[in-house]
Amino acid sequence: MDRPTIADLARAASVSVSTVDRVLNGRDPVRPATAEKVLAAAEAIGFHATGLIRQRLDRPDRTLGFLLQQRSRPYYRLLGEALQEAVRTSPAVRGRAVIEFMDDLTPGAVADRLLKLGADVDAAAVVAADHPHVTQAIDRLNGRGVPVFAFISDLTAQARAGYVGLDNWKVGRTAAWAVSNLCKAPGKVGIFVGSHRYLCQDVCEASFRSYFREHAPEFQLLEPLTSLEDPRYAHESTLDLLKRNPDLVGLYVAGGGVEGVIRGLRDQGGDVFRRIVTVGHEITEDTRSALIDGVLKLVLSHPVKGLAETAVAAMIRAAEPGDRDLPVPGPVPFDIFTAENL
CATH class of the missing domain: 3.40.50.2300 (Response regulator)
Incomplete structure (x- = not known):
């Protein structure tokens, strides 16, 4: 007998094939009750990826915070969108992205915003100039168990969880x-x-x-x-x-x-x-x-999509209990553009 297909699972769960696909791949949010119905149907018909569906439903909730520079700068708007997508589609967690843009880039203002952001997230990443005020904020968040990554530009803070950016x-x-x-x-x-x-x-x-x-x-x-x-x-x-x-x-x-x-x-x-x-x-x-x-x-x-996915994966690992000492990713390869390869 042929093993059940996605279409068979969709009929058994009384949902669309696209809903089953979302449950399997985590591409878009699915209501918990609907996802549980798909899991129950998968178990009933012996669907081959039942274990994957169960794993998707068992994903922990994580809130990741990103402190970026001015929203008026096109690059940071693009990056903010890519980070939202990377958190939303992460297969490891049910994620929520908190993305804030800073107009005031003075070190004291950045440190204050970072501390406020860190109070509401499981891990944070910040684009900032290197300064003792920023170092102090990272130290304080690290003491509270909130890992902070230097993002795009590295920082000298010893307590930073790592650096995600280019060589x-x-x-x-x-x-x-x-x-x-x-x-x-x-x-x-x-x-x-x-x-x-x-x-x-x-x-x-x-x-x-x-x-x-x-x-x-x-x-x-x-x-x-x-x-x-x-x-x-x-x-x-x-x-x-x-x-x-x-x-x-x-x-x-x-x-x-x-x-x-x-x-x-x-x-x-x-x-x-x-x-x-x-x-x-x-x-x-x-x-x-x-x-x-x-x-x-x-x-x-920076390869925006790859940079966002690398940052999100590193932050999720760092936020796991007992995983704070995991190695951080190496530098992200950069893209080179000329008029001839656009």
């Missing part, structure tokens, strides 16, 4: 490789960071310079400009940089505000932005258009 040493050197090899001739190269308090950006700049010292010393790297993670300020700074350095050949935007840099380059016209090899971070609608138009030559980006 920024490789990111910066990849950006340097692109600028040095795509420029038609050596010359001046500008660098933007949002703030050196973000360790990811500090490491990107350091490794960018390291590559040039090692492989392309004929280029002149200028002192970094700070965008303060603000596109308006980055726009003004870009116009000033181009005015003071009309012979600029390369530009690396290692921090936030890339939208302002793009706008500043566009203001100067095609002759300027086609001449300058500009590398930025994160694929968004703005950076995608800039790649197509030649304003940017290369974009190095």
Whole structure:
């Protein structure tokens, strides 16, 4: 006799095939009473995946908190959506995501928001500049049994549960490789960071310079400009940089505000932005258009879906009783975009 199919299970439980699929794969929430009815029918007809259904129903409830930067920044809106989806579809838990966006990025404000978030979640992840206030908040939450992950930018807090993000040493050197090899001739190269308090950006700049010292010393790297993670300020700074350095050949935007840099380059016209090899971070609608138009030559980006799934899986493991010392995931591989592979 053939073993029962999903269609057979759906008929036995008096539900649709799509409902059975949701129970099996955890893709969408199903009312507990409906899920129990599917389980009872599976046991009655000897459905081969009864154990999986039972496992799905036995998943613990977990609330995961994420403290992200400004909602106005397209990348963080995309990331917030990906995190919601990763928590919702996690096969390990019945999850709830609490996602908060910060406009005030001062360390004291971030620390306060983190402590408030930590009071209501089983584990947290935060994108923050490295600062003693943030370290103190992580220490306090760790003492309460709430693991906190450094997300996207690492932190020096010893009590952090781990870091989920890129290998920024490789990111910066990849950006340097692109600028040095795509420029038609050596010359001046500008660098933007949002703030050196973000360790990811500090490491990107350091490794960018390291590559040039090692492989392309004929280029002149200028002192970094700070965008303060603000596109308006980055726009003004870009116009000033181009005015003071009309012979600029390369530009690396290692921090936030890339939208302002793009706008500043566009203001100067095609002759300027086609001449300058500009590398930025994160694929968004703005950076995608800039790649197509030649304003940017290369974009190095977090893989949003993979980053979200890695963070959620690590946070779930860390929130399990007795699992606090489990190894954290290694760096997430980054994506490389040009106009030709969009």
